[in-house]
Amino acid sequence: xxxxxxxxxxxxxxxxxxxxxxxxxxxxxxxxxxxxxxxxxxxxxxxxxxxxxxxxxxxxxxxxxxxxxxxxxxxxxxxxxxxxxxxxxxxxxxxxxxxxxxxxxxx
Numbered sequence: 001x002x003x004x005x006x007x008x009x010x011x012x013x014x015x016x017x018x019x020x021x022x023x024x025x026x027x028x029x030x031x032x033x034x035x036x037x038x039x040x041x042x043x044x045x046x047x048x049x050x051x052x053x054x055x056x057x058x059x060x061x062x063x064x065x066x067x068x069x070x071x072x073x074x075x076x077x078x079x080x081x082x083x084x085x086x087x088x089x090x091x092x093x094x095x096x097x098x099x100x101x102x103x104x105x106x107x
Contacts, residue, residue: 056094063090 016032051058066087070080 056098059090059094059097063087063094066090 066083069083
């Protein structure tokens with residue numbers, strides 16, 4: 001279905017809706033007499049952006065699981081390089097997160 005067909009179908013299927021242009025976003029279809037949501041903060045839905053100690057524990061366990069893939073019967077070493085790189089990147093991110101949490105009060 002082409003975009004033009006979709007727009008005409010929305011107008012034909014339900015006369016109680018209208019199209020609204022949103023700056024920086026896609027076009028919205030809203031009920032007549034109302035306006036689209038401007039912005040919803042993740043905190044409004046209960047997300048505050050921190051996983052706490054369980055995020056760190058899960059991250060380190062995942063890093064160890066990735067490193068456990070090095071044990072096996074594969075012959076090529078390209079896979080090993082990828083596993084080392086991914087585990088190293090994850091460890092760097094986890095260490096950065098720990099350091100960021102420690103120094104957050106100084107700002």
